[in-house]
Amino acid sequence: MNMTVEQTLKVIRCKFCQGEAVVRFGSYKGIPRYWCKSCRRKFAGNDALPGRKIPPERVGAAVAMYYKGLSYKDIQEQMGQMYGRAPSKSTLYAWVTQYSKLAGEQLDRQRIPTGTTWVADEMVLRIDGKNVWLFDIMDAKSRYFLASYVTPNRTIGDVQVVFRQALERAEKPPRFIVTDRLKAYPEGIESIFGAEARHVQSGGIRAKINNNLVERLQGTVRERTKVMRGLQNRETAQAFLDGWRVDYNYFRPHESLGNRTPASVLGIESPLKDWGQVARLEDKTLRTDTALKAEPSYLRDRTFRVRRGGI
Numbered sequence: 152m153n154m155t156v157e158q159t160l161k162v163i164r165c166k167f168c169q170g171e172a173v174v175r176f177g178s179y180k181g182i183p184r185y186w187c188k189s190c191r192r193k194f195a196g197n198d199a200l201p202g203r204k205i206p207p208e209r210v211g212a213a214v215a216m217y218y219k220g221l222s223y224k225d226i227q228e229q230m231g232q233m234y235g236r237a238p239s240k241s242t243l244y245a246w247v248t249q250y251s252k253l254a255g256e257q258l259d260r261q262r263i264p265t266g267t268t269w270v271a272d273e274m275v276l277r278i279d280g281k282n283v284w285l286f287d288i289m290d291a292k293s294r295y296f297l298a299s300y301v302t303p304n305r306t307i308g309d310v311q312v313v314f315r316q317a318l319e320r321a322e323k324p325p326r327f328i329v330t331d332r333l334k335a336y337p338e339g340i341e342s343i344f345g346a347e348a349r350h351v352q353s354g355g356i357r358a359k360i361n362n363n364l365v366e367r368l369q370g371t372v373r374e375r376t377k378v379m380r381g382l383q384n385r386e387t388a389q390a391f392l393d394g395w396r397v398d399y400n401y402f403r404p405h406e407s408l409g410n411r412t413p414a415s416v417l418g419i420e421s422p423l424k425d426w427g428q429v430a431r432l433e434d435k436t437l438r439t440d441t442a443l444k445a446e447p448s449y450l451r452d453r454t455f456r457v458r459r460g461g462i
Contacts, residue, residue, distance in 0.1 A: 209234060210246050211427030217247050218398040218426075220374070246430075248387060251394020254429045257422065258397055259320060264417050266292030267326040269317065269348075272365035273305060273333065274372065278388055285372070285392070286313040289365050290321075291329070295413035296368065296399050297321065299392045301385045310339025324348050371399075402426065 170189035177183075209230070216226045223240045231237035238246075268291040276285050278301075286300045286309065297320055300313035310333075318324060324347045330336045331353050340350045372395075401421050404410040414421055423429055 205238070207430035208427045210250070210430035211425060213238065213243055214247055214250050214394070214426040214429070215398075215402070217243070218395060218403075247394065248390045250426065250429045250432070251397070252390050253432045254397040254423065254426075255390075255393030257429075257432060258401065261419070262322040263290070263295060263297065263320050263419065265290040265295065265297070265321045265323075265325065268292065268329065269297065269325045269327070270329045270365040271313075271336070272331060272369055274369045276301065276388060279384060283385060283388070284309070285369075285388075286310070287365055287368060287372075288313060288317040289368055290325075290413070290417075291364055293413045293416040294364065294368075294405065294408065295417060296396045299389075299396060301388045301392065303385075305333060305335055307335045307339040307342070310335045311343055314340060314343045318343060327351055329353055397423075397429075398426075 168187060168190040170187055172187060172189045175183065212233070213226050213230060216229060217223075221229065223243045226243055227237040227240065269288055270291050271286065271288045273284050273286045275282050277283075281303075283301055283303050284305050286298075286302070288297045288299075289295065290297060298313050298316040300309065300316065302309045302312070314328075324344050326348060328340055328344070328348050329351045330340075336352075337350055340348065399413070401412055401414045401423065402425055404412055408416055
């Protein structure tokens, strides 16, 4: 007798146009390549997004290693052990700067429900053989890192810039702002907040009101800068700090917060959960759910029926 059975075949689709007019086009470093007759584009037969060579999960793993404190050389060694291949240092550098910027742009769109007290401080960074100043502002309640600003000066104008950034990201201004005794703080803060926020100068480590939280955060930044290589200019430093701020606020659990992130303490739902998702960002927007599936986008199941003859 005859019977009909269903079989499933993996059909290769073009990553760009989703067409099926695809033929094998050799391989590169062990990865098969294909050519689409419809849109006349080539693509790699792996999980990489259209126009890219490396799967986003690997890119995300490399960026996460960087923000955990590994140097580019250490990341190369880890990537080689994990995947059999290691990207160049210039490629790693490009990933960190590009996706740090994208993550900051994506997550800075939402307003942060901060507490009543902010703390601020400044420290010296060495960039391209020159000293510059890094201003930081943090919410005291959640340790959410609100803003950072790299500048060659410590003027009233610089104070205004960093506090304006923090205010734009917060749902409401704080009631208290704690700083050290830098002379630019009082006038700069008053010009931004007026009577809405009370400026409090730290009385030192043993005082009831101090800026120990930010100084501990600055200590974390100092430790991180020990493995930073290639801070070429202020723009590069700012891109790194934007990414570090995302990692600190959204991706890295803190033991002092009960192994939660500052964002989770504030009840913030983030569209990005890790650097792998950041690596899937394209044109500053998350790609569609199709591209976020675990199965490579160039493979799709096609079910067809086969009639078999029998007795």
